[in-house]
Amino acid sequence: MYKHICLIFILSCCLVNTAQAHRTKVFAWVDGTSVAGEVYFGGGDRAKGANVELLVGEQLVASTNADEQGEFRFERPQPGDYQLKANAGQGHVATFVISADEFLDLSGSAAGTIETQGAEHEDEVGFKNRETCAVLNEAALVKVIQPLRNQLDQYEANIRWHDILGGIGYILGLFGLWSLMRTRRG
Amino acid sequence: MHIADGVLSTPVLVAGIAMTLAGTILGLKKLDDDKIPFAAVLSACFFVASLIHLPLGPSSVHLIFNGLIGLLLGWLAFPVMLVALILQAMFFGFGGIVVLGVNCLNIALPAVMVGALLRPMRHHIPAQLLGFLAGSGAVLLTGIMVSLSLYLSGEAFSKTANVVFWGNLPLSLLEGVISGFIIVLINQVKPEILKGVHSNV
Numbered sequence: 001m002y003k004h005i006c007l008i009f010i011l012s013c014c015l016v017n018t019a020q021a022h023r024t025k026v027f028a029w030v031d032g033t034s035v036a037g038e039v040y041f042g043g044g045d046r047a048k049g050a051n052v053e054l055l056v057g058e059q060l061v062a063s064t065n066a067d068e069q070g071e072f073r074f075e076r077p078q079p080g081d082y083q084l085k086a087n088a089g090q091g092h093v094a095t096f097v098i099s100a101d102e103f104l105d106l107s108g109s110a111a112g113t114i115e116t117q118g119a120e121h122e123d124e125v126g127f128k129n130r131e132t133c134a135v136l137n138e139a140a141l142v143k144v145i146q147p148l149r150n151q152l153d154q155y156e157a158n159i160r161w162h163d164i165l166g167g168i169g170y171i172l173g174l175f176g177l178w179s180l181m182r183t184r185r186g
Numbered sequence: 187m188h189i190a191d192g193v194l195s196t197p198v199l200v201a202g203i204a205m206t207l208a209g210t211i212l213g214l215k216k217l218d219d220d221k222i223p224f225a226a227v228l229s230a231c232f233f234v235a236s237l238i239h240l241p242l243g244p245s246s247v248h249l250i251f252n253g254l255i256g257l258l259l260g261w262l263a264f265p266v267m268l269v270a271l272i273l274q275a276m277f278f279g280f281g282g283i284v285v286l287g288v289n290c291l292n293i294a295l296p297a298v299m300v301g302a303l304l305r306p307m308r309h310h311i312p313a314q315l316l317g318f319l320a321g322s323g324a325v326l327l328t329g330i331m332v333s334l335s336l337y338l339s340g341e342a343f344s345k346t347a348n349v350v351f352w353g354n355l356p357l358s359l360l361e362g363v364i365s366g367f368i369i370v371l372i373n374q375v376k377p378e379i380l381k382g383v384h385s386n387v
Contacts, residue, residue, distance in 0.1 A: 023279045024190065042278070089349050091189030091281075091336060157279075164237065167273045168230045174269055175226030182219055 024094040026052065026086035027153045029146055030102045032139065035074040038150075039066045039086040039094070042157040046070030047088040055083040079103035104135055104142075188236075188274070188289055189332065191282025195339040202288030202335070209264035209294060216261050224379070225266050228255050233270035236280065249357075253324030254317070254365045256297025257304055258372075258379065263297035264290065288335050296327030308380060313373040314366040321365025322358040329354035 024047060028037025035054065039047040052072045054062040061082070066072045080103075084096040194202075217225060228251075235249040255263045268290045274280040281289045300323050308316055333347040372379050 023188075087193075089346065089353075091193050091285075091332060093190040093193050095192070163277045164234065167233050167270075167277055170273055171230045171233060171269055172226050175222050175229070178217070179219065179222045182222075 023157055024086065024088050024092040025153065025157050026084055026094040026096045027150065028084050028096050028098055029149065030098065030104070030142070031073070031146075032104070033076050035077055035082065035084075035098060037072055037084065037096070039070045039072070039088060040154070040157075041088075041092075047086070047092070050086050050088040050092075053085045053087075055085060056080060104139055188271075188281030189285050189292075189335065191284050193339065194285055194288060194335055198335055198338045199284055199288060202285070202291045204287070206264065206268065206287040206290040206294070209261065209291070209298070210268055213261045213264040213266070217265065221259075221262065225259060225262050228259060229266040229270050231255075232267060233273060236270075236274060249361055249364065250293060250325060250328065251321075251361070251365065252293050252297040252328060253300050253320035253322070253361065254368060256294075256299070256301035256324055257308075257316070257320040257369070258301075259297075260301045260305070261298055263294045263301070267294045267297070292328055292331040292335060296324040296331065299327060300324040313370045313380075317366035317369030318362035320362075320369070322362030325354055325358035325361050326351075329358075 023042035024039070025042060026037060026039045028035055030036075037052070039050040039052065041047060046068075047066060047070045048068050050066045050070065052064050052066060053060055054064075054074050054077060061077065062074050064072050064074065066086070080100050082098045084098065086094045086096075088094075232251050232255060235251045238249050252263065252267070255266060259266060268286070271281070271286055271290050271293070275283055275286060300320050304316060304320050304323075311319075329350045330347075333350045336346045369380070
């Protein structure tokens with residue numbers, strides 16, 4: 001009886017926790033003019049206070065610590081290709097890449113405000129307006145897609161039953177193979 | 187416990203791979219035919235134990251069961267854990283591929299040490315205490331080895347060691363209690379497992 005209770009306990013432990021893992025992940029996106037992101041462990045637990053570094057090439061640009069929710073933010077970095085490196089301690093390191101084209105192209109509208117002071121042609125102003133509209137549209141789109149990207153990233157980090165069962169199968173199979181080799185040799 | 191790729195320096199990585207290789211060869215030499223099914227089951231047990239994961243402090247911990255495996259299998263801990271760690275790295279992304287050697291060493295060497303220390307005492311102390319000492323001792327040793335590998339790769343030792351030690355203390359107590367229960371169970375259900383382990387010392 002005692003044996004069975006223990007077995008049930010161990011099995012239920014496995015059932016409850018299959019969605020949780022021990023993999024560190026960092027995920028980031030361009031939020032307006034800043035880079036925002038979060039550090040978490042597979043399964044969704046947040047890495048509180050993890051150190052996050054913003055790098056270009058191997059050069060450190062900025063460094064910050066994640067808050068209680070595992071979230072962080074770099075204000076106003078120059079648009080460009082960045083690597084993010086999160087360190088949650090004890091060798092739990094994760095990296096993420098943000099490419100230059102994720103940044104909104106604000107250069108057109110920013111330059112426009114200065115240029116329009118000189119020659120104020122009607123159609124040129126109209127063109128600038130259209131460009132600003134496009135930038136705003138893009139920003140709105142990014143905002144809508146963001147939760148989806150988040151969810152996808154976390155889904156990928158989850159552990160699924162078939163992985164676990166497959167792993168156990170591999171282990172038993174490998175030892176079986178070893179056993180087979182031994183008996184052939186013997 | 188699973189260190190990711192890109193954290194450790196090359197000499198530490200190479201040393202880890204070399205020592206794990208040596209341990210694995212030694213373990214495979216001691217793997218008798220009648221031990222193979224038992225080793226396979228414990229390997230699967232270790233593989234699954236890492237999925238039982240508890241949020242603790244700023245980090246998160248999971249059970250390891252390396253004390254238990256060291257107590258029951260001795261040097262066989264190396265091949266048993268290497269197989270499970272390779273699969274964990276491949277399937278779940280726990281730790282990196284290049285650091286497999288260091289990760290395996292950090293987990294298997296404490297298992298071997300605890301096993302060698304406690305196995306001679308197994309008839310003199312109660313099973314519950316035996317399991318507790320094996321479980322908690324191996325986790326603490328693993329914590330020390332993890333901080334040591336980080337230190338040798340250039341991280342400030344006192345800071346990481348502090349974090350690792352205090353982070354692992356509750357885990358080591360928990361693992362000790364659970365290992366204690368498992369040893370008691372094994373002692374009642376299949377006492378010959380505990381009696382027979384001396385052939386692998």
